[in-house]
Amino acid sequence: MAADRVRDIWGTRTAYASGESWPERVDTHLVNGVAEADVERWVQSACLLCSNGCGVDVAVAGNQMVGMRGRAVDRINKGRLGPKGLFGWQGQLRDRLTRPLVRRNGELVEASWDEAMGLVVDRSRALLEQKGPLSHGFYTSGQLMLEEYYTLAVIGKAGIGTPHMDGNTRLCTATAAASLKESFGTDGQPGSYADLDTCDAMFHYGHNVAETQTVMWARMLDRLEGADPPQHVTVDPRRTKVAERSAVHLAVRPGTNQAVMNGLVRELIQHDWIDHEFVDAHTVGFEELARVVDEYTPERVSEVCRVEARDVRAAAEIFGTSQRVVSTVLQGFYQSHQATAASVAVNNMHLLRGMLGRPGAGILQMNGQPTAQNNRETGVDGDLSGFRNWQNEEHVRELAELWDVDPIVIPHWSPPTHAMQLFRYAEQGSVGFLWIAGTNPAVSLPELSRIRRILGSDKVFVVVNDGYLSETALLADVVLPSALWAEKTGTFTNVDRTVHLSEQAVEPPGESRSDLDIWVDYARRMGFTDRSGRPIPRWDSPEAAFDGWRECSRGRPCDYSGMSYEKLRGGSGIQWPCTDEAPDGTERIYTDHVFNTFDDYCETYGHDLLTGAAVTATGHAATRFDGRARLKAAPWTSPPENPGDDYPLTLSTGRTAYQFHTRTKTGRAPELNEAAPDAWVEISTDDAEALGIAEGDLVRVESVRGSIEVAARVSRIRAGTVFVPFHYGDGDGGGRRRAANELTITAWDPVSKQPAFKNGAVRLTRLAGGDGPAPAPDTTASARVTTAEG
Amino acid sequence: MHLATYIGLLEQGERTLGSSFRQVAHGHAEEADVFHTCLNLAAQCDAHVEALAPAIERYGEHKDAEPERLHAEGLSETRSGGIGLLRDLHDLYLLASYLDMAWTLVGQAAKGARDTEMIQIVDSCDHETTGQLAWLKTRLKAAAPQALLVAD
Ligand code: SF4
Numbered sequence: 001m002a003a004d005r006v007r008d009i010w011g012t013r014t015a016y017a018s019g020e021s022w023p024e025r026v027d028t029h030l031v032n033g034v035a036e037a038d039v040e041r042w043v044q045s046a047c048l049l050c051s052n053g054c055g056v057d058v059a060v061a062g063n064q065m066v067g068m069r070g071r072a073v074d075r076i077n078k079g080r081l082g083p084k085g086l087f088g089w090q091g092q093l094r095d096r097l098t099r100p101l102v103r104r105n106g107e108l109v110e111a112s113w114d115e116a117m118g119l120v121v122d123r124s125r126a127l128l129e130q131k132g133p134l135s136h137g138f139y140t141s142g143q144l145m146l147e148e149y150y151t152l153a154v155i156g157k158a159g160i161g162t163p164h165m166d167g168n169t170r171l172c173t174a175t176a177a178a179s180l181k182e183s184f185g186t187d188g189q190p191g192s193y194a195d196l197d198t199c200d201a202m203f204h205y206g207h208n209v210a211e212t213q214t215v216m217w218a219r220m221l222d223r224l225e226g227a228d229p230p231q232h233v234t235v236d237p238r239r240t241k242v243a244e245r246s247a248v249h250l251a252v253r254p255g256t257n258q259a260v261m262n263g264l265v266r267e268l269i270q271h272d273w274i275d276h277e278f279v280d281a282h283t284v285g286f287e288e289l290a291r292v293v294d295e296y297t298p299e300r301v302s303e304v305c306r307v308e309a310r311d312v313r314a315a316a317e318i319f320g321t322s323q324r325v326v327s328t329v330l331q332g333f334y335q336s337h338q339a340t341a342a343s344v345a346v347n348n349m350h351l352l353r354g355m356l357g358r359p360g361a362g363i364l365q366m367n368g369q370p371t372a373q374n375n376r377e378t379g380v381d382g383d384l385s386g387f388r389n390w391q392n393e394e395h396v397r398e399l400a401e402l403w404d405v406d407p408i409v410i411p412h413w414s415p416p417t418h419a420m421q422l423f424r425y426a427e428q429g430s431v432g433f434l435w436i437a438g439t440n441p442a443v444s445l446p447e448l449s450r451i452r453r454i455l456g457s458d459k460v461f462v463v464v465n466d467g468y469l470s471e472t473a474l475l476a477d478v479v480l481p482s483a484l485w486a487e488k489t490g491t492f493t494n495v496d497r498t499v500h501l502s503e504q505a506v507e508p509p510g511e512s513r514s515d516l517d518i519w520v521d522y523a524r525r526m527g528f529t530d531r532s533g534r535p536i537p538r539w540d541s542p543e544a545a546f547d548g549w550r551e552c553s554r555g556r557p558c559d560y561s562g563m564s565y566e567k568l569r570g571g572s573g574i575q576w577p578c579t580d581e582a583p584d585g586t587e588r589i590y591t592d593h594v595f596n597t598f599d600d601y602c603e604t605y606g607h608d609l610l611t612g613a614a615v616t617a618t619g620h621a622a623t624r625f626d627g628r629a630r631l632k633a634a635p636w637t638s639p640p641e642n643p644g645d646d647y648p649l650t651l652s653t654g655r656t657a658y659q660f661h662t663r664t665k666t667g668r669a670p671e672l673n674e675a676a677p678d679a680w681v682e683i684s685t686d687d688a689e690a691l692g693i694a695e696g697d698l699v700r701v702e703s704v705r706g707s708i709e710v711a712a713r714v715s716r717i718r719a720g721t722v723f724v725p726f727h728y729g730d731g732d733g734g735g736r737r738r739a740a741n742e743l744t745i746t747a748w749d750p751v752s753k754q755p756a757f758k759n760g761a762v763r764l765t766r767l768a769g770g771d772g773p774a775p776a777p778d779t780t781a782s783a784r785v786t787t788a789e790g
Numbered sequence: 791m792h793l794a795t796y797i798g799l800l801e802q803g804e805r806t807l808g809s810s811f812r813q814v815a816h817g818h819a820e821e822a823d824v825f826h827t828c829l830n831l832a833a834q835c836d837a838h839v840e841a842l843a844p845a846i847e848r849y850g851e852h853k854d855a856e857p858e859r860l861h862a863e864g865l866s867e868t869r870s871g872g873i874g875l876l877r878d879l880h881d882l883y884l885l886a887s888y889l890d891m892a893w894t895l896v897g898q899a900a901k902g903a904r905d906t907e908m909i910q911i912v913d914s915c916d917h918e919t920t921g922q923l924a925w926l927k928t929r930l931k932a933a934a935p936q937a938l939l940v941a942d
Binding site (some may be wrong): 134135413415428 | 820821822823826827830831871872921922924925927928931932934935936939940941942
């Protein structure tokens, strides 16, 4: 039966009580005219449209994808799929690139692979000769396969030797990684989805889970409908579905997360809701933390964040008196100016109460994109492969041995370059060769007019791998058509360390090739070799790349050594670490409360949360963390841009349940496009009234950096803040500017370097009346006031 | 007593460093992190000047001729490009280390004088100055290879 996940996003309830296992509910969608009996085979995979990673089987008939079905055996979704999972894949059937394109006399024209790769290699070689490896930059994605990332990591770090590699994971998940590294010594998710089944409270920090991971929210709704439901607390400036179901909703002013967190931590300390034994045995830094948060009384928090002091007290009490709390954190925290500090504060809350490493008590520092986790693990995102520490010579030596190159080839003199800096180098012309794969920075990066200028300039040769002629591809010098999900085999890992195998179900269109094939071809043409004269990389197939990765990960927190394609076939996804000792994977890490802060094991020695200054090896050794978690503190600071007379409103940007990233796929899926066809701006009733704006009116939203024209949605967002979804590019907007990132500021968190999209001052002007309501969904946080109330 | 001389030097030095941070912030506004961080650090310098007020009240602040050559020059203009950024941050580093040592010396005197209030002031300000140095060093190290090897 086809599930209607458009109107009914979360589906029918299958309530369950605390401690029970989440019941199965299988969602299926087959395209019109196809019956179950027509399906020739079901091919195992996992959904690639958010970080949840729901297990799916892809229905194939006549060598075409014809439908999708959730995998009942999978631990993540137990058969369920959300709107994107059921319908989004259809976007892959339209408007695909089928041949390489090269720029000739200013125009992109079709070319053969040989010709296109020849151009890429010529330019790459010439620049390497003239300017060396620092002239090369790679900007990848959160949507490629683990095998592709690892292959590129080896080419970039061992073949070329450039530190300039990052992914758009910088925009979505960099802070998750950074906050885990600061608190626990290495990346690695402490919690597990199973914790959702037994917790007695859930805290959501800037995480609109109802829309960003709809199936995860279905699990939470099922708990809410069952016996012993947990209490929810939400920190979010919008009245999301999650906020509606929460006992306490702290609708903080954007840019004040750190103040509210300091207030919550202070309340725990004031009421002595502290597990002193745990804190003494397993943490360092309590006194400093207590000192820093001391001034954040509920009244002070109320003043800074514009929330009620009693709500701060109530939220803290729930945290302080519950036995098993799960916290989830996402972009509301990650895309703000003190991103790492505020996310670390969430870790602090759990450490103060000893609430991690046991069932029901967990931290889920979420990821945005489906394969962001693998970008982090393999080290194409500004880390060293396998959560290794670039400041640790021994870690570098391990990689050098594995890759059989001189350690000096592997860039490790400073942290690998982050995306915003990479684009800055391209702007200045010192990076002259920029390879972008599977992402669309001309829509997703802040301050788009600047990004378009950089990509369009002759200072930098831009190569783009993509399945579509995206806004970014249009500015490239060479465009290489990529095979997408289900058109190639590989693995990827979700938020709670669950690894899924995604098998090739169909042939890619035309001459498209997987990113892995493209990069191996590049490496072979460049002739990269190791010390023994073997080619870099040593493999040319996904499974061999996976085996290479297993070796690289061995002994590190993200240990895949006990996994294989064979093992991943058939059943549920498997959680890393998976080793000879733990052949079925590991539900929870840190169960012994020994953390990864040993000098010789940690991924980073840590940073100053205010400036990002790196702690030195000697500084770290002197503190003797030795397995104890780091409690780190920072005062709240004012955001980089504040509303004022000219631009009186604060801008926040984000997602809707029906679209993914820049809509290259979901915008081409009819059901999803219809559900959320165009951009909008959400505004509160108070602000709408003051500006004479009514539902559906066409308005101009302006910041100092640019402007867009979109329809107004009068919603239950907090007064003084407006919200624009970031999915909609200008390319298919009919000539009208509508991309949220025309408005956003170039600024980033000092530690995670994640851009502060949720900050920026704007003004709104009514341009004309609309013909009906704004094109914003009424089923979600963007609901019209009238619908939501009535 | 020469403590007043050093307090005067600190006060003047923090003012100079604060305005130099602002100078670099605006001169390199295209480096978004440099812009925002330098403005934050300039605000720290302002706070240090304020924090010194009780000390000045107690010990005075001498500005005699002798220690003049100890005054660090501030940055009056910024250079441009990657190498310019490197040079300007390097200048800030010199200024900040000069102040770091001045705080240490005043702190030693405060201990000798058993002035607990002064010891506290010095501790918290010097802690931030050390943080400023750490950031400058981190940023300089990251910028150096690109600026020295590849930039035009
Ligand atoms: S929750 Fe995420 S992974 Fe699951 S079906 Fe929806 S988009 Fe796909």
